[in-house]
Amino acid sequence: MKKQKIRLGVNIDHCATLRQIRGGVTSYPDILQCAKWSKQGGAEQITIHLREDRRHIQDKDLKILCQWRGLPINLEMALNSDVLKMALKHRPDWVCFVPEKRQELTTEGGLDALQNEKSLALYISQLKKKNIKVSLFIAPDLKQVNSAKKVGADAVEFHTGHWVLFKKNKKAQEWVKLVQSSNLAHELGLKVHAGHGLDYQRTKEICKLNFLEEVNIGHSLICYSLQDGLVKSVRKMKKVLNQK
Numbered sequence: 001m002k003k004q005k006i007r008l009g010v011n012i013d014h015c016a017t018l019r020q021i022r023g024g025v026t027s028y029p030d031i032l033q034c035a036k037w038s039k040q041g042g043a044e045q046i047t048i049h050l051r052e053d054r055r056h057i058q059d060k061d062l063k064i065l066c067q068w069r070g071l072p073i074n075l076e077m078a079l080n081s082d083v084l085k086m087a088l089k090h091r092p093d094w095v096c097f098v099p100e101k102r103q104e105l106t107t108e109g110g111l112d113a114l115q116n117e118k119s120l121a122l123y124i125s126q127l128k129k130k131n132i133k134v135s136l137f138i139a140p141d142l143k144q145v146n147s148a149k150k151v152g153a154d155a156v157e158f159h160t161g162h163w164v165l166f167k168k169n170k171k172a173q174e175w176v177k178l179v180q181s182s183n184l185a186h187e188l189g190l191k192v193h194a195g196h197g198l199d200y201q202r203t204k205e206i207c208k209l210n211f212l213e214e215v216n217i218g219h220s221l222i223c224y225s226l227q228d229g230l231v232k233s234v235r236k237m238k239k240v241l242n243q244k
């Protein structure tokens with residue numbers, strides 16, 4: 001099978017984390033500038049998560065980035081009616097539904113699409129009316145993939161966090177789940193995306209997943225950028241994605 005090009009979405013939430021950690025009173029770092037640097041490095045999408053608790057990305061960031069239109073915007077959000085209103089107002093290109101817990105350090109697991117079919121179908125139908133495409137951030141699990149199809153999603157984003165952290169047998173088992181889930185998603189006509197915990201090495205490995213079209217990467221890139229700057233770090237990640 002001919003390997004297709006994998007798009008890179010750069011998640012810039014942690015640029016906003018740095019700003020908000022001082023109460024949001026500083027104008028730096030400039031979130032739009034971070035998006036522009038990502039684009040300069042070769043990013044094909046900007047990903048942001050507007051959380052219910054607004055601990056990093058703020059409403060104004062969503063507005064500014066959606067007005068910029070320099071790259072497609074992928075808005076991660078929980079099933080929350082206030083955030084839905086923001087999405088319908090600012091019209092990002094994609095919405096990715098994610099689970100959210102107040103105390104979590106990051107998005108720790110996949111969304112339970114099976115348990116949320118009714119609300120997902122309702123939210124997705126509203127987004128579709130505005131031509132916003134939808135992905136669901138789920139664990140690599142066949143039941144979840146089937147649910148994603150049922151509720152009308154365009155894509156699934158597989159949570160790679162466990163696969164990244166697991167070792168030996170557990171890692172191999174998680175890879176099998178990723179392969180099977182990716183195959184099923186493709187059969188059902190869903191696009192396959194992936195993200196969470198991907199650094200240069202893990203990104204190189206995840207590229208072997210059949211049907212993968214997009215990865216969303218945040219934490220590692222923002223950390224690498226402390227040494228190399230964001231443009232250079234994104235450029236290096238793009239090289240990893242383009243390796244044959």
Ligand code: PXP
Nearest residue numbers: 107137195196197216217218219
């Ligand atoms: N994709 C989704 C849906 C996420 O919630 C996150 C974390 O915010 C990422 C990708 C990026 O994960 P990381 O910051 O570990 O690269």
